[in-house]
Amino acid sequence: MTAKLKSLPAIEVAQRLRTGHAVLIDVREADEFARRHVPGALSRPLSTFEAAHLKIEPAKDVVFTCRSGMRTEANCDRLATAVEGEAFVLQGGLDAWALAGLPVKEDRQAPLEIMRQVQIAAGMLVLTGVLLGFIAHPAFFGLSAFVGAGLTFAGATGFCGMARLLQAAPWNRPVRA
Numbered sequence: 001m002t003a004k005l006k007s008l009p010a011i012e013v014a015q016r017l018r019t020g021h022a023v024l025i026d027v028r029e030a031d032e033f034a035r036r037h038v039p040g041a042l043s044r045p046l047s048t049f050e051a052a053h054l055k056i057e058p059a060k061d062v063v064f065t066c067r068s069g070m071r072t073e074a075n076c077d078r079l080a081t082a083v084e085g086e087a088f089v090l091q092g093g094l095d096a097w098a099l100a101g102l103p104v105k106e107d108r109q110a111p112l113e114i115m116r117q118v119q120i121a122a123g124m125l126v127l128t129g130v131l132l133g134f135i136a137h138p139a140f141f142g143l144s145a146f147v148g149a150g151l152t153f154a155g156a157t158g159f160c161g162m163a164r165l166l167q168a169a170p171w172n173r174p175v176r177a
Contacts, residue, residue, distance in 0.1 A: 005076040007091040010100040013063050022061040035110040054082050065090035117166045
């Protein structure tokens with residue numbers, strides 16, 4: 001971590017938020033934020049972070065968070081450049097916040113995060129391919145190989161076809177008012 005982003009425990013962040021001396025910026029993607037977040041936190045996903053243009057009062061501390069703190073730490077230099085003064089990281093992220101017994105706004109009606117959906121679908125397809133390969137015909141092992149190749153391609157290029165397909169699924173479409 002850079003010297004510009006200091007780590008703060010959840011209890012201290014909660015105290016700063018309660019007194020109005022801080023603002024909490026959640027850098028997870030919109031689907032993750034919609035499912036679960038700290039009440040009052042601002043959503044500024046890393047994928048569009050530079051375009052978000054943080055407008056924070058100079059007198060307020062800026063505290064960045066993600067789910068576990070790892071994403072925030074990996075991007076601390078990028079985040080620190082968006083803040084003029086001192087900036088902080090919620091130590092352990094949203095998970096640590098919840099473990100400390102602090103309030104979390106959760107919407108169980110919101111779809112699971114898209115990457116969790118990809119993990120579930122890929123796991124089910126690989127398992128299905130292996131089971132059918134043993135039970136029905138060895139050609140079904142090809143399904144597992146296909147999914148493995150797709151995951152390797154996604155990791156190497158940053159393009160995940162399965163995520164794109166799942167985003168178009170009915171349960172992931174925004175509800176129209």
